[in-house]
Amino acid sequence: MKTAIYVRFQQKIIITCLLIAFIPLLLTGIIIYFQFAGMYQDKIEAQMRYRSRAQAESVDLFLQERTAILSSMADTHLFDIILQENKLAQIFKIMNQRAGAFTDLGVIDASGMQRAYVGPFNLKGYDYHSQHWFAEVMSKGLYISDVYMGYRNIPHFIIAVRRQENDSVWILRATIDSNIFEGIVRSAQIGRTGDAYIMNREGIYQTPPRFNSKILDRSSIDPNLFGRGTTLLGFERGDKHPRLFAGSWLANDKWLLIISEEKAEETKGLVNTRNIEIGVMAIGVLIIIIATIFSTRQTVHQLESADLKMSRMNAQLVQSDKLAALGKMAAGIAHEINNPLAVIIQKTGWMEDLLEEEEFQNSNNIQELKKSVKKIEAHVERARKVVHSMLGYARRMEPRLEDVDVNDTLHQTIALLENYARLNNIRITMESMEDLPIIASDQGQLQQVFMNLLSNAIDAVGKDGIIRVTSEKTTFMIIVRIIDNGPGIPKEKQKKIFEPFFTTKQEGQGMGMGLWISYTIMEKLGGSLTFVSTEGRGTTFNVNIPIIIPEKK
Amino acid sequence: MRHFSILVVDDEEDFVETLVSRLKKRDVDAIGVRSGEEALENIKSREFDVVIMDIKMPGGMDGIEAMRSIKKEHPQTEIILLTGHASVETGIEGIKFGAFDYVLKPVKLEELLKKISSALEKKNTKE
Numbered sequence: 248m249k250t251a252i253y254v255r256f257q258q259k260i261i262i263t264c265l266l267i268a269f270i271p272l273l274l275t276g277i278i279i280y281f282q283f284a285g286m287y288q289d290k291i292e293a294q295m296r297y298r299s300r301a302q303a304e305s306v307d308l309f310l311q312e313r314t315a316i317l318s319s320m321a322d323t324h325l326f327d328i329i330l331q332e333n334k335l336a337q338i339f340k341i342m343n344q345r346a347g348a349f350t351d352l353g354v355i356d357a358s359g360m361q362r363a364y365v366g367p368f369n370l371k372g373y374d375y376h377s378q379h380w381f382a383e384v385m386s387k388g389l390y391i392s393d394v395y396m397g398y399r400n401i402p403h404f405i406i407a408v409r410r411q412e413n414d415s416v417w418i419l420r421a422t423i424d425s426n427i428f429e430g431i432v433r434s435a436q437i438g439r440t441g442d443a444y445i446m447n448r449e450g451i452y453q454t455p456p457r458f459n460s461k462i463l464d465r466s467s468i469d470p471n472l473f474g475r476g477t478t479l480l481g482f483e484r485g486d487k488h489p490r491l492f493a494g495s496w497l498a499n500d501k502w503l504l505i506i507s508e509e510k511a512e513e514t515k516g517l518v519n520t521r522n523i524e525i526g527v528m529a530i531g532v533l534i535i536i537i538a539t540i541f542s543t544r545q546t547v548h549q550l551e552s553a554d555l556k557m558s559r560m561n562a563q564l565v566q567s568d569k570l571a572a573l574g575k576m577a578a579g580i581a582h583e584i585n586n587p588l589a590v591i592i593q594k595t596g597w598m599e600d601l602l603e604e605e606e607f608q609n610s611n612n613i614q615e616l617k618k619s620v621k622k623i624e625a626h627v628e629r630a631r632k633v634v635h636s637m638l639g640y641a642r643r644m645e646p647r648l649e650d651v652d653v654n655d656t657l658h659q660t661i662a663l664l665e666n667y668a669r670l671n672n673i674r675i676t677m678e679s680m681e682d683l684p685i686i687a688s689d690q691g692q693l694q695q696v697f698m699n700l701l702s703n704a705i706d707a708v709g710k711d712g713i714i715r716v717t718s719e720k721t722t723f724m725i726i727v728r729i730i731d732n733g734p735g736i737p738k739e740k741q742k743k744i745f746e747p748f749f750t751t752k753q754e755g756q757g758m759g760m761g762l763w764i765s766y767t768i769m770e771k772l773g774g775s776l777t778f779v780s781t782e783g784r785g786t787t788f789n790v791n792i793p794i795i796i797p798e799k800k
Numbered sequence: 801m802r803h804f805s806i807l808v809v810d811d812e813e814d815f816v817e818t819l820v821s822r823l824k825k826r827d828v829d830a831i832g833v834r835s836g837e838e839a840l841e842n843i844k845s846r847e848f849d850v851v852i853m854d855i856k857m858p859g860g861m862d863g864i865e866a867m868r869s870i871k872k873e874h875p876q877t878e879i880i881l882l883t884g885h886a887s888v889e890t891g892i893e894g895i896k897f898g899a900f901d902y903v904l905k906p907v908k909l910e911e912l913l914k915k916i917s918s919a920l921e922k923k924n925t926k927e
Contacts, residue, residue, distance in 0.1 A: 582856070585884035586812055588906035593818035596909045600825050631906055 250551075257547040264539045269532065276528050280521060287517045292491075295506060295513075296477045299493035302435040302443060303477075303504040307497050309348075309431055310391060313423060314406055316346045318389070321410040321419040329354050329419070330363045339365040348427040350403065355381070355418040366422070368399045384409050384418055391499055394425070394453045394463060401425075402462050404453070429454045432504065440488070440509035445502050446470055453502055468492065470503045481510065563777075570745060570766060577747060581634045588634075591627050595620045633758065650797050651688040653725050654679045654718055660697040661716065664705065672711045675701070679718045683725055687797040692768045696776070699761035700729045700788050706752060707733030707786065720794070724774070727790040736780040744778075804920060805829040805846075809839040809866065810854040810882065819852075822909055835859075836866030840873075847874045850919050852912070854882045855894065855902075864894055871898045876926070878919035882907070 320338050328334050339352040351366020359376020375381045384390040384407040394404045407420040432454045435443035445453040450470050455462040472480060473494035480492045492507045511518075598620050607613055661675050668675050704714045708731050715730040736744060736751070743749045745766045750759030762776075769776040773793040780786040806828055810816045816832035823830035831848075833839050837860055839851065851870060855863035867879045881894040881902040891902030900919045903912060 582884040585905040586815070589882075589884065590812055590814045590818070592906040592908060593815055593822065597818045597822055600822055627906060635904075 253547055253551050256550075257543055260543045260547070261539055264543065265536065268535045268539070272528065272531060272535075276524060280524060283520065284517055287514070287520075291513050292479050292493075295491060295493040295508070296479055298435060298437075299495045299504060299506045300477045302432070302506060303495035303497055306432060306445070306502075306504055307499075309428070310406070310497070310499070312346050313348065313421070314389065314391070314408070316342050317406055317419060317421050318408045321408045326354075326410070326412050326415065326417050329417075332363055332365070335363045336365045342421070348424045350422040350424045352419070352421045355407075355420055357385075357416045362417075370398060373398060380405060380407060381418075384420075385416070393447050393451070393501070396463075404428075425454075433457075435504075435506050438508060438512050440490075440512045442507045443505070445497075445504050447503070448501055468505075470494070473503055473505075566742075566745065567770070570763070573747060574767065584630065584634050588627050588631055592624065595623050595627070648687040648795075648797070649690055650685050651690045651693060652685055653683050653693070653727065653792060656690055656693050657697060657716060657718060657727065660694050660701060663698070664701050667702075668705050668714070671705065671709065673705055673708050673714060674712075675714045675716060677716045679716075680720055683718060683720055684794060685797060686725065686792065687795040688772055688792060689768075692772065693792070696765040696768050696790060697727070697729075699765045700790070703761060704729055704731040704733065704786075704788075707731050709733065723794055725792045725794060727792065728787055729790070730785065730787045732785040735782040735784055735786055736778075737782055741778075741780060745776075803827070803829060804849040806831075806916065807839060807842060807848040807851045808832040809834075809836065809851060809857075809863070811835065811857040812854070819909070819912075826913075836861035836863065836869075839866050840869055843870055843873055843877070848877055849923060850900075850916050851877055851879045852882060852916075853879055854884070855891075856884065864897055867894065867899060868897055876923060878923050880912075880915050880919060 320342060324334070324338065329338065335352060335354065339349065342352065343349050351364065351368065351370070353361050353366070353370060354363040355361050355375055359374050359378075359381050361371055361373045361375065364371040380390055380392045383392075388409045390405075390407045392404045392407075394402045396402060403422050403425050405420055405422050407418050410417050410419060432443055432445055435441075436457060442457040444456040446466050446468075447453055448470055450466040450468065452460060452462050452464050452466060456466075460466065472478070473496065475496065477493060477495040480494070481489060489510045490507050491510055491513055492505055494503050494505045496503055599617070601607065602613060602617055602620070607616075610616075657677065657679065661677060665675065701714065701716075708714060712732050714732075715728070717728045717730070719726050719728075740749075740751060744751075745762050746759075747763040748759040749763075752759075766776050769790065769792075773795070774791045776788065776790055778786060778788045806823055808816050808819050808823075808830060810819075810832075811834055813834060816834060820830045820832040831842065833842055835857060836853075839853070842848075843851075851867070853863045853867055857863060861869075863881055867881070870877055870879065878900040879898070881891060881899045882905055883891055883902060884905040891899075891904075894902055900922065901915050903915060
């Protein structure tokens with residue numbers, strides 16, 4: 248049974264312990280997480296920047312190679328020779344062998360006319376002088392176009408170089424295979440959500456992105472947000488799947504290579520780590536909670552039982568103090584009552600003496616008078632007995648120390664009461680420990696204690712029951728238990744049962760001295776008398792007799 | 801029973817008075833006093849066969865003290881102690897100091913007379 252005070256105490260300790268344990272744990276966990284998250288984020292970003300830069304460089308290299316081979320072909324051939332279709336086809340073949348990815352090759356003269364052509368489209372004789380790229384290459388000497396549809400009406404881009412030969416000028420122009428170029432760009436795609444593409448300064452896709460858009464569409468991302476070198480951007484845009492973009496401008500400064508990934512995919516590792524951390528923390532928290540509750544419970548339980556023991560001892564101390572005070576008071580009262588009783592007895596005796604005289608013999612009321620005097624004497628006797636029993640038994644004598652066999656004494660006492668018990672259909676059983684030592688004690692007084700307890704037990708059981716008597720030995724004590732299955736002693740009366748004149752029996756059946764006397768006897772013998780009683784279950788009296796080894800005679 | 805003398809010592813006037821009257825009625829030469837000091841005064845002039853003495857008397861000397869003085873003066877006088885304390889310890893203590901016996905109050909005259917005659921018997925055998 249736990250009282251509220253211990254429950255509250257336990258709760259307080261548990262809460263305090265948990266707070267003390269959790270606050271540093273949670274702080275450590277949170278700090279580690281954010282530290283880790285920051286490092287992870289930095290690393291992811293650095294990786295994306297690096298990939299973007301590396302991819303841009305490889306695209307640059309691709310374009311440089313193509314440009315270089317185209318320039319060298321233009322530089323090493325004369326206009327007259329290169330116009331020969333078979334010669335041009337041979338050059339085209341060499342270029343594809345050396346570098347690859349060329350779709351076609353054409354020679355255009357200064358007026359913009361395509362004079363020779365090798366490739367899948369029949370573009371010989373087309374006039375390019377009004378086209379943007381033509382003006383550009385004529386003025387700059389080298390031009391790489393954006394992707395456009397052109398005459399062939401499919402997306403492509405061209406590389407063109409101008410050749411100055413004496414006074415005349417001509418152009419060698421090659422188209423790059425879109426598929427191969429797109430493949431190179433796309434090789435930077437990673438994962439489920441990764442994307443890689445190129446757009447120009449106007450935001451027009453130069454290679455198709457992986458999701459939602461086609462080549463030559465306008466991107467929703469403003470390429471001017473990306474600064475020189477490599478820039479990392481994250482667009483939330485209220486999107487369910489926010490993405491990260493790493494953009495690097497190519498060497499030609501008009502194409503932007505973008506690598507993008509969903510943030511969630513980027514941080515998947517981080518989320519996993521966080522989940523593991525939360526899991527580990529949860530297990531730790533659980534262990535702390537269990538350990539705290541368990542150890543607190545045990546501590547509080549120990550405390551409670553220590554308190555209980557202490558309060559029991561206190562109660563016992565108070566009890567014996569109270570009884571000692573009562574004993575002193577009773578002795579005083581006895582003296583004060585015995586003196587007047589002594590006078591009364593003498594006075595009645597005197598009256599009887601006088602009534603014997605002749606002059607009274609003739610009185611009509613002589614018999615009534617004598618009867619009254621006798622009655623007074625009878626009641627004085629009654630009062631005397633009360634006073635004597637109050638102290639008399641217990642104070643009859645200093646205990647005599649004699650050799651006592653406790654089991655024998657018990658048997659004798661039970662034998663005395665057996666008839667009385669049998670009349671009420673009560674069985675008295677005796678479970679005695681063999682080999683109890685013979686001790687030095689007062690057999691008569693012990694017998695009186697057993698007698699009191701047993702007759703109380705019989706009265707308590709009333710009819711039809713069992714009284715168990717046991718004896719056992721501990722280091723310093725012989726313990727006799729008298730266990731009845733009677734109705735038990737009500738809790739509110741338990742405190743008072745050792746007080747003199749306290750009785751639960753009906754009027755006239757007991758004076759309430761038995762337990763008081765037994766208690767004082769046991770104190771005098773250096774032992775004690777205790778009891779445990781549960782209402783409805785019965786009462787057990789423990790007679791604790793000190794083991795005093797008799798002196799050898 | 802030959803004629804004998806008794807001194808009753810008790811602080812309770814009613815008790816002494818009545819007991820003395822009853823003893824006298826039985827032809828006992830009895831005198832009653834109310835304190836140990838008075839008792840010692842009385843034994844100076846004469847010797848009693850038996851002194852009946854209350855152990856506990858308020859003020860002045862108590863019964864045991866008075867008894868020891870009497871015994872010193874008249875070793876032959878037998879003393880029966882009276883005690884209102886229903887305790888025997890003091891009685892036994894009294895016997896140790898030379899009392900013939902002790903009686904618990906309240907006591908009936910018959911009982912007291914029995915003790916007196918035993919005391920006289922003892923006294924006579926000594927003589």
